[in-house]
Amino acid sequence: MSMKKSDANHLLVATGISKSFGRVQALAPLSLTISQGERVALAGPSGSGKTTLLYLLAGIIQPDAGELLLAGQDLARQRPGKEKAGLVGLIHQQYDLVPHLSVVHNVLAGRLGQWSLFRSMISLVWPQDRQVAEEALAQMGIADKIHERTSHLSGGEQQRVAIARLMVQGSRVILADEPVSSLDPVRADDILEILTALAGGSGKTLIASIHSPSLMRKHFTRVIGLREGRLEFDVPAAEVTDRALERLYDLDQSEAAVWGGGN
Amino acid sequence: MGRRELKLLESRRLLTLLLAGVFLWSLSTVDWRGPLIHTGGLGAFLDFLASLFPPELSPGFLGLALSASWKTLAYAVAGITLAVLIGFPLGVIASGSVSGSPRMGLGLAVAVRLILAAMRSIHELVWAVLFVAAFGLSSMTVILALALPYGGILGRIYGELFNQVPEGPLRALRASGASPFRVLLYGRLPMALPDMLGYTFYRLECAIRSAAIMSFVGIRGLGYEIQLSLHDLLFDEVWTLLLFMVGMVVLVDMWSSRVRRSLVS
Numbered sequence: 001m002s003m004k005k006s007d008a009n010h011l012l013v014a015t016g017i018s019k020s021f022g023r024v025q026a027l028a029p030l031s032l033t034i035s036q037g038e039r040v041a042l043a044g045p046s047g048s049g050k051t052t053l054l055y056l057l058a059g060i061i062q063p064d065a066g067e068l069l070l071a072g073q074d075l076a077r078q079r080p081g082k083e084k085a086g087l088v089g090l091i092h093q094q095y096d097l098v099p100h101l102s103v104v105h106n107v108l109a110g111r112l113g114q115w116s117l118f119r120s121m122i123s124l125v126w127p128q129d130r131q132v133a134e135e136a137l138a139q140m141g142i143a144d145k146i147h148e149r150t151s152h153l154s155g156g157e158q159q160r161v162a163i164a165r166l167m168v169q170g171s172r173v174i175l176a177d178e179p180v181s182s183l184d185p186v187r188a189d190d191i192l193e194i195l196t197a198l199a200g201g202s203g204k205t206l207i208a209s210i211h212s213p214s215l216m217r218k219h220f221t222r223v224i225g226l227r228e229g230r231l232e233f234d235v236p237a238a239e240v241t242d243r244a245l246e247r248l249y250d251l252d253q254s255e256a257a258v259w260g261g262g263n
Numbered sequence: 264m265g266r267r268e269l270k271l272l273e274s275r276r277l278l279t280l281l282l283a284g285v286f287l288w289s290l291s292t293v294d295w296r297g298p299l300i301h302t303g304g305l306g307a308f309l310d311f312l313a314s315l316f317p318p319e320l321s322p323g324f325l326g327l328a329l330s331a332s333w334k335t336l337a338y339a340v341a342g343i344t345l346a347v348l349i350g351f352p353l354g355v356i357a358s359g360s361v362s363g364s365p366r367m368g369l370g371l372a373v374a375v376r377l378i379l380a381a382m383r384s385i386h387e388l389v390w391a392v393l394f395v396a397a398f399g400l401s402s403m404t405v406i407l408a409l410a411l412p413y414g415g416i417l418g419r420i421y422g423e424l425f426n427q428v429p430e431g432p433l434r435a436l437r438a439s440g441a442s443p444f445r446v447l448l449y450g451r452l453p454m455a456l457p458d459m460l461g462y463t464f465y466r467l468e469c470a471i472r473s474a475a476i477m478s479f480v481g482i483r484g485l486g487y488e489i490q491l492s493l494h495d496l497l498f499d500e501v502w503t504l505l506l507f508m509v510g511m512v513v514l515v516d517m518w519s520s521r522v523r524r525s526l527v528s
Contacts, residue, residue, distance in 0.1 A: 080441075085439050089438070090438060092435060094431055096431040098432045098436070098453055098454060101453050109441065110439050112445045113439060117444065117445075121448065
């Protein structure tokens with residue numbers, strides 16, 4: 001495995017990765033490099049492959065072709081476990097917390113990769129590393145909910161629990177699937193402040209799918225545009241134009257015909 | 264695709280015709296010439312119904328009914344508890360959610376499912392008859408005869424419930440670095456628990472019924488007393504005992520709802 005000097009900073013190197021589900025090609029062969037500390041926004045309409053790309057980068061699914069290196073190691077060969085969890089963490093669109101558990105257990109689940117079996121079992125009765133969870137929840141502003149049943153929290157609060165879990169997990173790369181799509185502009189801004197502070201504070205890398213141009217420019221350093229599984233553009237955030245985004249999200253001819261208009 | 268649909272429809276109609284035909288043919292095996300209900304029968308049946316108003320309510324008998332109910336309940340609870348202890352670990356293995364290597368895990372899961380099927384395919388009364396040979400007419404016989412088939416039932420259902428939980432939270436746990444066993448502990452188990460509990464309580468009700476029937480065999484309990492009173496044609500006593508049985512099942516049902524509700528809040 002040869003490492004060129006310029007690769008030193010490249011945390012994520014994807015070469016020709018593609019993914020299909022049955023007959024649908026979700027991602028055409030795609031190559032990109034992401035360095036440590038970057039904040040990357042993924043833009044694109046529904047079905048453009050943003051979620052597929054995020055899941056590939058998280059190592060949750062494997063590419064059909066191509067190679068994906070994370071910190072110099074082939075991600076496909078890494079089994080889920082402590083090492084992988086320390087490298088990548090994903091905040092799902094549906095948060096994917098365990099509703100029946102109390103908040104403290106969901107947050108401490110970020111530690112499960114590091115605890116012994118005995119500790120994992122004991123923690124269900126006496127939460128271990130409690131202060132870690134308390135600090136994370138305090139930073140999210142929901143420290144008082146620590147013993148509440150997770151399903152009793154509002155959507156926004158559950159999202160903060162999911163972020164707290166990621167903080168406890170301590171991964172180098174933070175991935176977020178549509179973290180603010182269902183939020184009003186003020187709360188969207190707030191959550192992105194939290195995420196970027198979380199990443200920036202410890203030199204972590206942040207990759208999130210975002211639709212709003214203003215949020216992209218304000219919180220991110222780089223914007224990658226996807227459409228129908230293909231990479232359309234990859235530019236620094238300051239250089240992304242409204243025109244480029246409009247073209248990205250444009251209803252194409254077949255979609256426009258349904259509504260009887262557009263050209 | 265159209266051809267396959269046609270075949271399916273035809274076979275459904277065919278099956279309906281077949282079943283209807285079999286039913287009609289079965290009616291022909293009934294002897295319609297004589298009276299349908301045996302002559303003394305209707306009178307005896309009405310006698311039996313009338314004895315409900317009122318049932319036997321003397322304090323002495325009520326005390327007897329209470330102690331018999333208590334014995335039956337104790338057998339049922341002991342049997343189900345043992346069944347849970349048997350069924351839970353077997354259910355975990357049968358679900359295939361925790362395994363060393365995938366192939367070994369699958370083989371083990373299949374083997375355990377076969378064992379569970381064998382356990383529950385033998386009716387509790389048959390198990391009781393088998394155990395009477397070993398333990399005689401004792402509590403051990405009843406409890407084991409309940410625990411084995413119910414363990415088989417619970418094990419199979421627990422296994423399926425473990426596999427039916429939402430995938431999302433499990434995937435997230437796995438991605439946080441949790442091993443399959445920790446995913447079971449923090450994900451599958453908490454999410455399957457309400458249904459597991461509900462089903463176990465339902466099986467407790469069934470176990471009460473089974474324990475009552477088994478006491479017909481000679482071990483004391485509700486069934487034994489019902490048999491004695493029936494034998495003496497004391498129908499009002501029989502009704503009292505039946506009402507106690509119904510009462511027990513209703514109480515267990517209420518207890519079950521309260522437990523399930525407290526789990527949610």
